[in-house]
Amino acid sequence: MAHKYExxxxxxxxSIAQSMKPHDALPSERELMAMHDVSRMTVRKAIATLVEEGRVYNVHGSGTYVGSADIFSKTPKLTSFTEDMISRGAVPSSRVLELARVEAPESVAVALGLASSEETTHIRRLRLADDVPIAIEDVYVPRLVLDLESLNLGASLYEQLRLAGHEVFRAEQEIKAITLSTQESQLLEVASGEAALSVTRVSSSRRGHLIEFARTIYRADRYTFQLAVTRDEK
Incomplete structure (x- = not known):
C-alpha cells in the first residue's frame, strides 16, 4: 500500500503532465493540504520527492514550480554526473580534454593530504547531457588509488573506484559563483564572461581515506542545486 505522500x-x-508547463507555479502547501486532505508534513514530503526527481523546484519565499527539461537540479545526495543525468531522463556523455599522470597541484595535495611530489591520475572532461555541454570537470585521484593504466574511460569512475576497494562514501563540497574564462565559455557554448557555478568536492571512502579531489564548473543557466535545511531546536 502506497504511503500518503506517494x-x-x-x-x-x-496534474503536471495534463495541464502544466515548465515554470508554472504549483498550488500552495495550504491548497495542496486541502485538495488531498493531508497534513503539511505529508505535502512537504511529496514535494521533496518531486524535487529529488527533478520534476519541480523551490524558490525560497515564492513557492514551488514545475521543472524544465532545460534545467538539471542537483539534490544533496552523493551521486555522479552520469547518475544525475540518467535519473532525469537525459543521455550523459563525456569528451576527454586531458588525461595524464601528474604531480598533485598544491591545492589538491593539501586537500587529499598528499606529498607535493606524489603522483595523481588527472582527468579533465567536458560533461554533456543529450549532447549539450553542461559542465567542465577536473578530477584528481591518487595514483595508489587508481592508476592511469587501470582507468577505463568508458566506465563510471565511481564504479571503478568501488571495484578497486575504494568506494566513495562521503564528500565535502564547496559551491561558489564564478565568471567563465574565454576558454571555458567556448567549451560550454555560452557567451564569454557568463556566470557559472564552481563546485569543489573532496571525497573519502568508508574507511575515511581521502580518494578524490574534483572541481566541476556548471553552466548556471542549465544546472541548479536544491538544498533542504532545518533549524536546530533551542
Whole structure:
C-alpha cells in the first residue's frame, strides 16, 4: 500500500503532465493540504520527492514550480554526473580534454593530504547531457588509488573506484559563483564572461581515506542545486 505522500506526489505528477508547463507555479502547501486532505508534513514530503526527481523546484519565499527539461537540479545526495543525468531522463556523455599522470597541484595535495611530489591520475572532461555541454570537470585521484593504466574511460569512475576497494562514501563540497574564462565559455557554448557555478568536492571512502579531489564548473543557466535545511531546536 502506497504511503500518503506517494499518493500526493502521484497526483501532482498527473496534474503536471495534463495541464502544466515548465515554470508554472504549483498550488500552495495550504491548497495542496486541502485538495488531498493531508497534513503539511505529508505535502512537504511529496514535494521533496518531486524535487529529488527533478520534476519541480523551490524558490525560497515564492513557492514551488514545475521543472524544465532545460534545467538539471542537483539534490544533496552523493551521486555522479552520469547518475544525475540518467535519473532525469537525459543521455550523459563525456569528451576527454586531458588525461595524464601528474604531480598533485598544491591545492589538491593539501586537500587529499598528499606529498607535493606524489603522483595523481588527472582527468579533465567536458560533461554533456543529450549532447549539450553542461559542465567542465577536473578530477584528481591518487595514483595508489587508481592508476592511469587501470582507468577505463568508458566506465563510471565511481564504479571503478568501488571495484578497486575504494568506494566513495562521503564528500565535502564547496559551491561558489564564478565568471567563465574565454576558454571555458567556448567549451560550454555560452557567451564569454557568463556566470557559472564552481563546485569543489573532496571525497573519502568508508574507511575515511581521502580518494578524490574534483572541481566541476556548471553552466548556471542549465544546472541548479536544491538544498533542504532545518533549524536546530533551542
Amino acid at each position: 499518493e500526493v506526489a502521484a497526483g501532482i505528477r498527473e
